[in-house]
Amino acid sequence: MTMRDLFDDFDADNDNFEDWDTFPMTFEDYAVTAMQTAVYPGAMVYPVLGLVSEAGEVADKLKKYFRDGDHDDTALEEPLVEMRSKMRYEIAKELGDVLWYVTAVASDIGYSLEEIADLNLEKLTDRDNRDMIHGSGDNR
Numbered sequence: 001m002t003m004r005d006l007f008d009d010f011d012a013d014n015d016n017f018e019d020w021d022t023f024p025m026t027f028e029d030y031a032v033t034a035m036q037t038a039v040y041p042g043a044m045v046y047p048v049l050g051l052v053s054e055a056g057e058v059a060d061k062l063k064k065y066f067r068d069g070d071h072d073d074t075a076l077e078e079p080l081v082e083m084r085s086k087m088r089y090e091i092a093k094e095l096g097d098v099l100w101y102v103t104a105v106a107s108d109i110g111y112s113l114e115e116i117a118d119l120n121l122e123k124l125t126d127r128d129n130r131d132m133i134h135g136s137g138d139n140r
Contacts, residue, residue: 027113031103038104047104054097061091 040046065087079088106116127133132140 027117030099031107031113034100034103035107037100038107040104043108044105047101047108051098051101051105054094054101058091058094058098061087061094 038047065083102116103113106113111119124133127140
């Protein structure tokens with residue numbers, strides 16, 4: 001079963017959608033396929049601006065969730081339990097757009113998504129080892 005099959009059969013009112021972990025796709029699989037749709041002049045400017053725009057759309061979905069719903073002013077403690085599957089699905093689609101742009105920027109600077117993920121985990125592990133997960137600044 002492919003991801004498309006699962007999404008075609010998706011029931012937006014079903015809060016028990018449990019097939020997310022059945023997608024056998026790697027970062028490399030995704031990047032090869034996604035970058036076949038990358039049509040833009042030059043490098044980096046278009047995908048960086050797109051990344052910012054799509055990240056804003058993710059935030060906008062959450063903003064409207066709180067604006068239109070019956071929620072307190074507190075953040076979601078357990079989004080899988082508290083947020084209906086349709087909203088989670090809509091956010092997931094926006095995250096897919098974010099992933100496309102991240103992939104394009106990474107490709108433009110000569111990095112694979114695997115390398116980007118490894119670099120991030122190295123940075124986080126180093127911060128954790130130095131008890132610097134909390135705080136601010138790029139090089140803490």
